Amino acid sequence: MNSLYDEFRIAVHSVWNRRWLALAVAWGLCLLGWLVVALIPNSYESKARISVEMQSILSDKVGVDARERKKNMERVQETLASTINLEKVVRGTALNESVSSDRELAGKVEMLRKSVQIKSEKDNLFEIIATSSASNLSDAENAVLSRDIVQKMIDIFVEENLSGDRDETSQTIKFLDAQLAQREKELQEAEQKRVQFETENLGLLPGIGSISQRLEAARAEQSQIDSQLSQASASLAALNGQLAGTPSSIATPGVAGGGGARAQLSQAQSTLAAARARGWTDSHPDVTAMKNEIAALRVQAAKEPAGGGGYRTPNPAYSSLQSMRAERQATVAALQARKNALQADMAQLASKQTLEPGIAAEMSRINRDHEVLKDQYNKLLTDREQIKLRGQVESETDSVKFRVIDPPSSPRSPAAPNRPLLLAMVLFAGIGGGVGTAFAIGHLQTSYPTASKLEKASGLPVIGSVSQVLTSVQRAARGRKLRLFYGTSGALFGVFGMLMIVEFIQRGMVA
Incomplete structure (x- = not known):
């Protein structure tokens, strides 16, 4: 120690x-x-914070979602410190007083690029910081210049978000209008070409669609007609069988004799014919009972003497069956005629397809080109209306709100x-x-x-x-x-x- x-x-x-x-x-x-x-030299620093709120129910409905809003804000943040915007800051502040050439302007822009900072604190909160330390200016002038730079950056920020989006929307609509006019002209030319081609080949291209499509449609229709014709023919054959077993007239007993077995048989047959006319089948319980009753009455009628003092009248069941047979014969004839016509058309189309295959291919190509142009025109028209609606929403509603939380500060002491x-x-x-x-x-x-x-x-x-x-x-x-x-x-x-x-x-x- x-x-x-x-x-x-x-x-x-x-x-x-x-x-x-x-x-x-x-x-x-x-x-x-x-x-x-x-x-x-003293460096004076000015700061400002701004809030950008992009909240609108209507804008969400027309395609301006949260992801797109965030993307727009990132784009604005990146382009705010671009060379063009920094040149605007130089021209709008006291820095322009010492600029006499493009070279000096570029030097001022580079100086601003190093002294201006744009920070994103949150998704919708931005902080702009500007520092001024020009050697040819006094401390008071540098302090004022830093505040003016921040204020000019805020003005550019507002301009980039309001007028920038409107200009972009206007330019997009103009571009879509030009494309629509061009597509409309091409669509009209395609329609005229199709009409002219159909007129020149009227005999070879009847109907709508290609020959192959029309042949396929004709085959499908013929298959349906064959099925309907088969059902109608079977029904007609069954009705002919019933008509063959039904007498055309029935014996009616006289006054003294009263009603006999033959009269009851005729009445039962008439009732059975009416039931079948309503669509009842042989498996129906009532039809089965009627058939059993008719069988019993036929046995009794065979035992009665002929004549019996009565007289004969037309059988109503026979007349009803004849009417039904005529109706079904007409249906079978109509189906057969339609089948013959389809077969003739199919034969004609097949011959045309064999003789002129190039015409069908050309017609298919013309129709395909016309449909493509029509789809493009409709899509462009839909896009234009949607963009126009979005532009109206963003410009006429409060979808974008700017609020200066902290105005540009006036520095009273040097930051460095x-x-x-x-x-x-x-x-x-x-x-x-x-x-x-x-x-x-x-x-x-x-x-x-x-x-x-x-x-x-x-x-x-x-x-x-x-x-x-x-x-x-x-x-x-x-x-x-x-x-x-x-x-x-x-x-x-x-x-x-x-x-x-x-x-x-x-x-x-x-x-």
Whole structure:
């Protein structure tokens, strides 16, 4: 512990003996450092925050969804610091006063690119930061310029989102109108070509569609007609069988004889014919009962004598069956005629397809081209109406709302450099440099501040040491030098204090 204390005393003594050297080095380093700090230009920073709200129920219904809104905001953020927009900022602020050529304009744009920052704090919150440190402007002018730059960036931000979208929508609609006009003209030409081709080949292209399509449709219709004709023929054959077993007239008994078995048989047959006319089949329970009753009545009628004193009348069942047979014969004849006509058409189409295969292919190509042009025209028309509706929604409703949360700030103190801190650091660095220089020179000289140091270095015992003896004149001279040293050291701190006062005065003038 005593060794460390002795070393500290030796170091302090070494520095104190060379205090004038330390003071000179401190003055030199401080003056040089303060000069460098004074030459650093002040940078003034202005900030602003804006909120962009894109919320509209109607806009969601017409295709402006959240993903597209976010994409639009990212696009605006990326293009806001583009060269064109930065040129607008230069032209709209005091920076334009020092621009006389395109080269100088490009230099100002590059300077702005480094000094302007656009940060996205959230999806709809943006912060714009601008820094101004022009050497040809005063501090007050730099402070105003930084605020003007931020304000101009806000104006461009609003313009990019409002008028930019409207201009883009207008240009898109104009482009779609031009494409629609062109497609309409091509569609009219295709229709005229199709009509002309059909007129020239009227005998070879009857109907609608290609020959293969019409043949396929005819075959399908013939298959249906064959099925209907088969059902009608079977029904007609069954009706003919029933008509063959039904007598055309029935015997009606006289007044004295009353009703016999033959009269009941005729009545039962008439009832059975009426039931079948209603669509009842042989499996129907009532039809089965009627057939059993008719069989029993036929046995009884065979036992009755012929004539029986009655007279014969037309059988109503026979007449009804004849009417039904005539109707079904007409149906069968109509189906057969339609089948014959279809077969004739199919034969004609097959012959045309064999004789003129190129015409059918050309007609198919013309129809295909016409359908493609028609689909394109309808799609373009739908897109134009949707874009027009979206443009009206974005321009006539509050789908985009801009709100300045924090207006551009007016800086009252420079953002950089922190001059008071730098001045203090230069002061401490100068003092440290002076002390360090004196300490280093003291160690370079081969002197021994204490007897123990000399004894250790020489290896010989030291008998004693003689202290310094000063006269009164030397003490007075030393006192004057000491006062001069203190005064010079205080002057160093005085210069530091004066520089600090000047700095705060300049800041007050900016405010």
